[in-house]
Amino acid sequence: MNPPQNDTLLRALRREPTEYTPIWLMRQAGRYLPEYNATRARAGSFMALCTDPDLAAEVTLQPLARFALDAAILFSDILTVPDAMGLGLHFVEGEGPRFSRPLVDEQAVASLAVPDPERLRYVYDAVAAIKRELAGKVPLIGFAGSPFTLACYMIEGGGSTDFARVRRMLYARPDLLHRILSVNAEAVAAYLAQQVAHGADVLMVFDTWGGLLTSDSYGHFSLAYIRTVLDRVRRASGVATPTIVFTKGGGQWLERIADTGCSAVGVDWMTDIGAARTRVGTRVALQGNLDPLALLATPDVVRTQASAILDAAGTSPGFIFNLGHGIVPSTPPDNVAALVEFVHQDSRSRRRPAAVGQSAASRAGTGSSGH
Amino acid sequence: MNPPQNDTLLRALRREPTEYTPIWLMRQAGRYLPEYNATRARAGSFMALCTDPDLAAEVTLQPLARFALDAAILFSDILTVPDAMGLGLHFVEGEGPRFSRPLVDEQAVASLAVPDPERLRYVYDAVAAIKRELAGKVPLIGFAGSPFTLACYMIEGGGSTDFARVRRMLYARPDLLHRILSVNAEAVAAYLAQQVAHGADVLMVFDTWGGLLTSDSYGHFSLAYIRTVLDRVRRASGVATPTIVFTKGGGQWLERIADTGCSAVGVDWMTDIGAARTRVGTRVALQGNLDPLALLATPDVVRTQASAILDAAGTSPGFIFNLGHGIVPSTPPDNVAALVEFVHQDSRSRRRPAAVGQSAASRAGTGSSGH
Numbered sequence: 177m178n179p180p181q182n183d184t185l186l187r188a189l190r191r192e193p194t195e196y197t198p199i200w201l202m203r204q205a206g207r208y209l210p211e212y213n214a215t216r217a218r219a220g221s222f223m224a225l226c227t228d229p230d231l232a233a234e235v236t237l238q239p240l241a242r243f244a245l246d247a248a249i250l251f252s253d254i255l256t257v258p259d260a261m262g263l264g265l266h267f268v269e270g271e272g273p274r275f276s277r278p279l280v281d282e283q284a285v286a287s288l289a290v291p292d293p294e295r296l297r298y299v300y301d302a303v304a305a306i307k308r309e310l311a312g313k314v315p316l317i318g319f320a321g322s323p324f325t326l327a328c329y330m331i332e333g334g335g336s337t338d339f340a341r342v343r344r345m346l347y348a349r350p351d352l353l354h355r356i357l358s359v360n361a362e363a364v365a366a367y368l369a370q371q372v373a374h375g376a377d378v379l380m381v382f383d384t385w386g387g388l389l390t391s392d393s394y395g396h397f398s399l400a401y402i403r404t405v406l407d408r409v410r411r412a413s414g415v416a417t418p419t420i421v422f423t424k425g426g427g428q429w430l431e432r433i434a435d436t437g438c439s440a441v442g443v444d445w446m447t448d449i450g451a452a453r454t455r456v457g458t459r460v461a462l463q464g465n466l467d468p469l470a471l472l473a474t475p476d477v478v479r480t481q482a483s484a485i486l487d488a489a490g491t492s493p494g495f496i497f498n499l500g501h502g503i504v505p506s507t508p509p510d511n512v513a514a515l516v517e518f519v520h521q522d523s524r525s526r527r528r529p530a531a532v533g534q535s536a537a538s539r540a541g542t543g544s545s546g547h
Numbered sequence: 548m549n550p551p552q553n554d555t556l557l558r559a560l561r562r563e564p565t566e567y568t569p570i571w572l573m574r575q576a577g578r579y580l581p582e583y584n585a586t587r588a589r590a591g592s593f594m595a596l597c598t599d600p601d602l603a604a605e606v607t608l609q610p611l612a613r614f615a616l617d618a619a620i621l622f623s624d625i626l627t628v629p630d631a632m633g634l635g636l637h638f639v640e641g642e643g644p645r646f647s648r649p650l651v652d653e654q655a656v657a658s659l660a661v662p663d664p665e666r667l668r669y670v671y672d673a674v675a676a677i678k679r680e681l682a683g684k685v686p687l688i689g690f691a692g693s694p695f696t697l698a699c700y701m702i703e704g705g706g707s708t709d710f711a712r713v714r715r716m717l718y719a720r721p722d723l724l725h726r727i728l729s730v731n732a733e734a735v736a737a738y739l740a741q742q743v744a745h746g747a748d749v750l751m752v753f754d755t756w757g758g759l760l761t762s763d764s765y766g767h768f769s770l771a772y773i774r775t776v777l778d779r780v781r782r783a784s785g786v787a788t789p790t791i792v793f794t795k796g797g798g799q800w801l802e803r804i805a806d807t808g809c810s811a812v813g814v815d816w817m818t819d820i821g822a823a824r825t826r827v828g829t830r831v832a833l834q835g836n837l838d839p840l841a842l843l844a845t846p847d848v849v850r851t852q853a854s855a856i857l858d859a860a861g862t863s864p865g866f867i868f869n870l871g872h873g874i875v876p877s878t879p880p881d882n883v884a885a886l887v888e889f890v891h892q893d894s895r896s897r898r899r900p901a902a903v904g905q906s907a908a909s910r911a912g913t914g915s916s917g918h
Contacts, residue, residue, distance in 0.1 A: 337708055340840055340875065347844035347852070390838055390871075391819035392855070427799050428818060447799060448762035467761055469711055473718035481718070484763070500761075504711065 203502030254321030278333030307375030318376030387425015445500025574873030625692030649704030689747030758796015816871025
């Protein structure tokens with residue numbers, strides 16, 4: 177495989193120097209874009225959009241037509257995998273995802289199995305379609321939910337503020353939860369390996385709910401299975417595809433996430449990115465972490481906040497600018513444009529040899545004025 | 548004021564040695580208790596229960612009749628203060644708190660003022676009534692929401708998963724948010740000082756939503772105002788009432804919370820209590836941090852989880868056992884009984900001089916076998 181024409185993200189993931197800080201945004205293809213809403217209306221529903229490879233490719237590419245983003249990310253949903261397991265995913269308007277057949281009893285857990293790969297073919301076809309349309313411009317990020325995060329929805333039957341059912345199962349029947357997580361880990365690994373086989377250049381694991389766990393349980397019930405996924409994908413795909421692991425609310429556990437062998441650790445907005453770098457050192461890249469709500473203010477505020485993150489991230493190679501969570505639907509696209517432009521320009525100017533020379537000269541000047 | 552007959556909590560808050568680890572539980576008076584539900588049914592509504600000092604005293608004392616808890620906590624709601632400001636608090640069945648007049652525009656923010664103390668007299672009367680009925684048995688904890696957490700509800704108009712409106716205001720109109728927080732800090736300080744004047748022995752500040760902020764914003768918009776509250780209460784009440792500060796999701800900022808001069812830092816269940824102790828040293832007491840969902844398993848599981856927390860908390864004085872957040876309504880009271888009994892017995896046995904002697908003797912024995 178040839179590297180993409182813009183391989184800035186891939187070099188940042190390898191912690192190699194880059195001319196500027198690459199940027200992409202979680203949920204960059206989504207409801208804040210009028211063209212996305214138009215395509216979705218045409219598709220009829222969110223699931224119709226996800227399951228049609230051409231439409232999924234179309235919306236994946238929409239933000240790249242507007243903004244100079246350094247990566248595309250597959251348009252899909254983390255819950256495609258449990259849907260393929262037969263849980264019956266559907267979306268209730270204004271209420272988010274629901275499963276018709278959640279894992280409500282021991283029998284349901286016992287019957288759970290890794291899905292037939294054919295049931296996820298529409299995702300692999302979407303990856304291939306996106307890859308063709310990208311024509312080697314920027315890398316394509318594939319993704320999956322973490323085994324624990326998938327289990328949260330599979331057990332709860334939908335979204336929740338506290339996922340009380342899965343946490344109760346963790347204490348009351350850890351054996352059942354481990355069985356679900358083992359099946360999920362195998363399924364997610366196969367899913368990600370297939371995304372690589374169809375053209376994904378980078379893989380990201382979204383552990384949206386790992387932050388609800390105790391420090392110990394996070395290790396046993398979330399991180400251990402993420403590690404299994406990464407190990408299996410590495411073996412299955414035979415190539416060293418770079419990986420990003422993101423646990424929302426996982427700011428206390430960044431060192432442990434870095435120890436999984438991932439290429440980059442995703443950082444949420446609650447964590448100081450400078451402190452994060454100090455803690456993980458230079459052994460991984462970091463990705464993050466603008467508060468998505470900052471994008472609802474003015475372009476000036478967006479630039480000020482982005483500048484503070486570039487300051488804190490420092491000059492070590494291996495930093496990828498992103499949000500600390502997904503873009504919210506009420507985000508003005510102009511603010512996204514301002515962000516992408518600013519991050520590129522400002523990070524470039526921080527690296528400019530002339531500026532370094534001037535700064536050195538001015539420091540020398542100050543020094544000589546002291547004579 | 549004479550110390551209560553059981554002053555274990557007060558000594559732990561001063562980091563003095565105690566015979567056992569004191570325990571109380573956030574939301575210990577609540578829906579998991581049939582007697583609470585009976586009183587609430589009699590009152591007619593949650594607000595009727597809060598505003599009737601005799602009924603509030605009755606439910607405050609209910610858990611103490613069942614369990615050997617080391618403290619009572621005022622039965623009330625954090626939103627009494629904004630209600631007294633005229634925002635119109637009411638509760639929608641199954642949906643939680645709502646304000647009829649949230650802070651939706653600049654005019655509403657400009658008009659906001661510290662409430663007439665008479666509008667909160669029912670709370671002070673409840674404190675006095677509870678204090679009388681406690682008859683000096685255990686200390687009474689008074690409490691308030693943090694200025695930031697109150698602002699979350701006041702701006703959003705009710706609960707939320709992400710409090711997007713307050714976070715947007717933080718970026719778009721920080722001046723408005725600072726004005727709200729200043730008024731809240733003054734109101735909360737006066738409220739807590741009055742609780743002390745009416746008999747509260749300990750004060751707790753609940754910062755339920757500070758964990759939604761960036762590390763920087765947490766300092767400017769939440770912690771700074773908590774510090775203001777603590778400073779004003781100290782000056783207003785003229786006595787050194789012990790204080791507990793709890794930021795849910797604040798595990799990354801424990802040192803900064805300890806620096807406010809509070810007596811104890813509340814720790815949520817996501818944070819390892821041993822790591823917390825290492826980080827804050829011995830300059831404050833710590834309170835926490837069993838996952839409330841662990842109380843939905845069996846008594847054996849409860850004991851195992853509690854034992855792990857006692858292990859991690861170590862032997863430094865200044866540890867108060869609690870949950871990492873409030874008890875959930877589906878908690879079996881028998882599990883709470885098992886928890887309280889276990890924490891008392893197990894922590895007592897960890898301190899027993901005989902056990903220390905035996906351990907020293909056995910160590911000496913091992914030493915001499917090496918001759």
